[in-house]
């Protein structure tokens with residue numbers, strides 16, 4: 001379990017904590033945002049560009065890479081880092097979530113999940129052991145346990161059965177984990193909006209002594225105050241000397257609010273996904289660059305941004321590229337959005353250092369427009 005967390009300090013104004021995560025492929029500061037590279041690429045970005053904007057760890061996905069190109073090929077290439085030429089750290093999600101969100105026709109049994117390949121339709125089966133085998137072939141620094149992420153909302157009875165199975169699956173993942181010294185396996189706390197089930201899931205998983213813990217099953221459509229309430233009751237149950245990872249989150253406001261509630265790691269497809277339809281995150285809120293009003297606007301996407309896109313290109317030019325479906329246009333919006341979130345996390349870490357994350361939240365929310373009714 002060569003993943004270690006170094007706690008540096010806790011913000012005096014909030015519950016946020018400043019830290020570092022050490023992996024065999026380097027160290028990154030937390031709270032951290034991790035760009036998502038599902039198919040072994042953060043869409044349209046080169047590894048050099050990701051490194052230049054300060055990305056320390058990126059995500060890839062077990063289920064997707066198992067299907068395409070096949071985890072055997074990645075293994076023969078020498079593992080995911082070599083295959084995609086990424087020198088930093090990698091986390092692979094276990095595929096459980098993707099199975100539940102991508103394919104219908106699925107049957108959840110104790111031994112694992114039967115479902116159809118979302119591309120070819122062929123019958124497939126994933127189990128904790130299979131997910132661990134694939135992740136060991138990919139060779140990520142951090143691997144995720146095979147869990148069920150039930151849809152929102154779910155009945156308490158269903159959620160209880162699901163949490164108990166997810167805990168049994170977590171135990172099976174630990175025993176199937178072949179390389180504990182080079183790869184850290186994180187447990188995933190589930191339980192939906194039910195505090196008693198979140199406590200049960202956290203208790204089960206912390207008794208298994210994982211090197212880090214994720215909070216799953218959030219950002220699945222529940223209101224923000226439900227997410228914040230679940231975080232407030234769940235993070236205190238997790239060990240303070242290990243990383244806490246909130247999966248699938250998120251929007252700029254959720255990143256700040258998650259950090260305030262003690263989260264160290266975040267991932268979300270939002271910045272890269274909305275970039276590909278020409279939507280940008282800016283310090284004054286979202287901006288849809290293909291909007292006609294920018295046709296003759298020769299200023300940058302964001303006056304307060306010093307990224308490559310904002311230093312060199314205008315809204316008019318990027319609008320033209322995006323409307324013409326030019327790949328370079330999506331590269332520019334993607335670069336800016338990732339830079340924006342990575343810079344936001346730098347500002348969050350700075351605010352923790354100066355014990356003023358609560359003040360920073362007010363300023364940032366006001367300017368971005370989150371407080372608008």
Ligand SMILES: CC(C)(C)OC(=O)NCc1c[nH]c2nc(N)[nH]c(=O)c12
Nearest residue numbers: 094097149216217218219220247248
């Ligand atoms: C709908 C979005 C993707 C925004 O969030 C979630 O679904 N959030 C939950 C989530 C994201 N990724 C996960 N991986 C795993 N193993 N388990 C999970 O619960 C999740």
Ligand SMILES: [Zn+2]
Nearest residue numbers: 305307310336
């Ligand atoms: Zn920019």
